[in-house]
Amino acid sequence: MLQDPGCDLWFRKNLRCIQKSLIQLASYLFAIMPNNKYRLTKRTFQKEVAILLYFLGSCGGYRETASVFGVSKSWAITIVHLLSELWERIEKGFSRKQEISGIVGAVDRTIIQFCRPEEYEGFYNRNGDPSLNIQAVCDHHQRFYAVDVHPGSYSDRKIWKCSQFGQLISKLLPTGCYIIGDTGYTLLPWLITPYLYHEEKGSLNQCQKSFNFKHSSHVWLSNAHLGDSRSTFMNETSLKTTVNHVMTCFVLHNILIDYEDNLFSTPDSNRFRNTEVYGEDNIDNDTSKALRANAKEKETIIAFV
Numbered sequence: 001m002l003q004d005p006g007c008d009l010w011f012r013k014n015l016r017c018i019q020k021s022l023i024q025l026a027s028y029l030f031a032i033m034p035n036n037k038y039r040l041t042k043r044t045f046q047k048e049v050a051i052l053l054y055f056l057g058s059c060g061g062y063r064e065t066a067s068v069f070g071v072s073k074s075w076a077i078t079i080v081h082l083l084s085e086l087w088e089r090i091e092k093g094f095s096r097k098q099e100i101s102g103i104v105g106a107v108d109r110t111i112i113q114f115c116r117p118e119e120y121e122g123f124y125n126r127n128g129d130p131s132l133n134i135q136a137v138c139d140h141h142q143r144f145y146a147v148d149v150h151p152g153s154y155s156d157r158k159i160w161k162c163s164q165f166g167q168l169i170s171k172l173l174p175t176g177c178y179i180i181g182d183t184g185y186t187l188l189p190w191l192i193t194p195y196l197y198h199e200e201k202g203s204l205n206q207c208q209k210s211f212n213f214k215h216s217s218h219v220w221l222s223n224a225h226l227g228d229s230r231s232t233f234m235n236e237t238s239l240k241t242t243v244n245h246v247m248t249c250f251v252l253h254n255i256l257i258d259y260e261d262n263l264f265s266t267p268d269s270n271r272f273r274n275t276e277v278y279g280e281d282n283i284d285n286d287t288s289k290a291l292r293a294n295a296k297e298k299e300t301i302i303a304f305v
Contacts, residue, residue, distance in 0.1 A: 014068075015053040024164060025049055025172065029083070031145060051076055052083045087174050093140025098214040102302065104173065105145070107181040107191070109135045109156055112246055117239045125152035134246060135159045137179065143254045149243050156184030160191070178298070180215055186287055187295045192302065211303035 011019045026046040047069065055065045055076070066076040087104050094103035116130040117123060125131045131152030136144045148163035160166040160181075169179060170190045178192050187193045194215050195208040204212070 014057065015050060016057040017053065021168075022046060022050060022053070024168060028146070028164070028168065028172075029086070048079045048083065051079050055080050087177055090139050091177055097140065098217050100211075100214050100302065101305075102177050103180055104177045105137045105139060105179040107135060107137045107160075107179050107185065109133055109159060109184070111152060112242070114239075114242045119239075122151040122153045132242065132246065133159060135163060135165075136250065137165060141257060143257050144250050147247065147250050149246060156181075157186050160185055182216075187292060187299065188287070189291065189295045189298050192295070192299055195299070195303070207304050211299075 008019050011017060011022065015022060017025075023046060026049040029049060030045045051065055051069055051071070054068060055062065058064065060068075062073050062076050062080070065080075066073040069076070090104045091102060094106075095101050110133075111125055112132045112134060113129050114131065120130055123130045123132070125133065129152070133150050133152050133154045133156075135146075135148045135150070135156070137146040138144050146163075146165040148159055148165065150159050150162065154162070170188075173179075173190055178190050180192050183193055183196065185191055185193055192215070194212045195204055197204060200208065
């Protein structure tokens, strides 16, 4: 049934989403839960996510959920609890580092230069170099769990809007949780950026400065581990090959983290130095005033608690 395109009405009614969204959500969670003993295959995992969505969207409880999917009640309980605890584990991991609650991911981007492809329109960055702009999101263990590759002409805001992660994350996050990013991104209720001097009448109070410091300490998690790969792919002429090599780097990075490789625990002043300058942030005109006001209110609550 989960693979039957004719069941979309059932998905909307019982899982509160379309079939395509379930598949995307399952793929996303599948990638960030490598140690889940119930994570057998992608198709099996889709069923587990469907069980969670059905349980959360119905009033029938565990017994009805188990009956609908043909599993035991105890198995349904295990799956619901397992998937519900995922965000909580990530949030606690971030909170232990700088005592800011609610963070479940840090997003940043890096530029990868490569030889000009045949179809080069849109691949030139603002410095006039053919490149890729890569957005990546990492968790508290410095593992990347979402990566998007776009042409070099894309801004941070545009990548976020076009990315699968940016489109889905607001629907996935528990109440009170959010992603953090630098000033290249638009402030949203689910994407918290630093305070900007020009928005605060030219000065920040102590709480705002403290928040910015803690915020930047978390952002380096993503920034530092993206690394400086600007010259690595300069000899590549194939766009497909370059993208494959870039994605291989991210996969290998996560594997080394899982292997507890001590490279990332070794002090490195260059890798961990925060050189981010909080510059001008032209408000995204596509963001409604009400949404931005909601985001500012949430940012204030986080900073002053």
